[in-house]
Amino acid sequence: MTKHKNAQTDLIHAPRTAPQYIETIQPPLYRASTIIFKSTSHLFDRHWTDRYDYSYGTHGTPTTFTLGDNIAQIEGGIFSLLAPSGLSAINLVNSTLLSSGDEVWVADNIYGPNLEHLNNLQDRYGISVKIYNPIDADSFQPTEKSKLIWLEAAGSVTLEFPDLKNLVKKAQQANVITALDNTWGAGLAFNAFDFSDEHLSVDLTVHALTKYPSGGGDILMGSVVTRDQQLHHKLFKMHATQGICVSGDDSAQIQRSLAHMSLRYDHQSLNAIKVLDWLKQQPQFSQILHPSLNNAAGHQFWAEVCTTGKSAGLVSVIFKPDYDLTAVRKFCDSLQLFKLGFSWGGPVSLAMLYDLKQMRSLSNTHLQQGLLVRFCIGLEHPEDLIQDIQNALKQLE
């Protein structure tokens, strides 16, 4: 390195490449807005569809592409894109695939903010939002205007597992793109790109990496994975024009957590079952919601698709109608280990209170009336979690 007249210049142009190749457990972390071109031919010969043609931070770095590749692999896909949150990944799909006059189908138990986003598109761009019952494939009635169907397995909050097989088959026959919000299964409970004995596949998955891949309750990120290169390029182009990108630091943190994601998923899944077994025996609840339960709406579809027997560490309870909002709020406020908060997949168990009356459009005969509390099982010992719920229930006596 030649010395410059000014120390300031030397500081900025100090060597920044390691003198030799080294191998580490975690891949190197790149932070970049500017990426330096070797020459003008590298500048002019690059093409946006070539992801390894590093050109600018928004396009991606080896750090973000490595994470994307890993997520695609876990989920059974090939191509991936990263977005700054799960909701941002959802928005990428909606804004890429929907145009004025199109129809989009969403399950009644869809992730709430996705529906809000679509309702906003409906009002502003004349996109028609249709609601179907995820456990009744007949309620999905595609027309030639139908462009996209959102699937969620299991669905948000009430955790019904959809009739994935028949919904996907029906969508394929009608040329409707199938998008699965894969956050619950995380690529571990089932393979969205090869499920059922008929080897069915969705067209694309969205995954809130904020949940299990991060595992820390501290980082937001989302992904869109597909096996279809043409579809990927469409999404990639919108990704580029919207300036959707993620930080290298956040990507490296999630990358680091992937090594134990499957262990955490299984552990939280098993502990949720232990908590569930206890919850079933408590007189305060009229209904326990979890797809592994024989009497759960969509249980047979879960058994058909999740042949691993796995499920995420989420379980919801519906309080008997004699417990009013004041009582259920008191229950939630009395919990000590369970913290009141959105999201899941982190080390700390969470509880959230929902009023189903304000959340569903269709009449769901399988759901009891009453206030719902969703528990997200963290990494505490299940006996302590049960004790915590028991103590909070005692406050209601």
Ligand SMILES: *Cc1c(COP(=O)(O)O)cnc(C)c1O
């Ligand atoms: C959390 C979540 C999202 C959104 O992810 P964020 O990163 O929080 O925006 C989307 N879908 C499902 C099913 C989720 O649970």
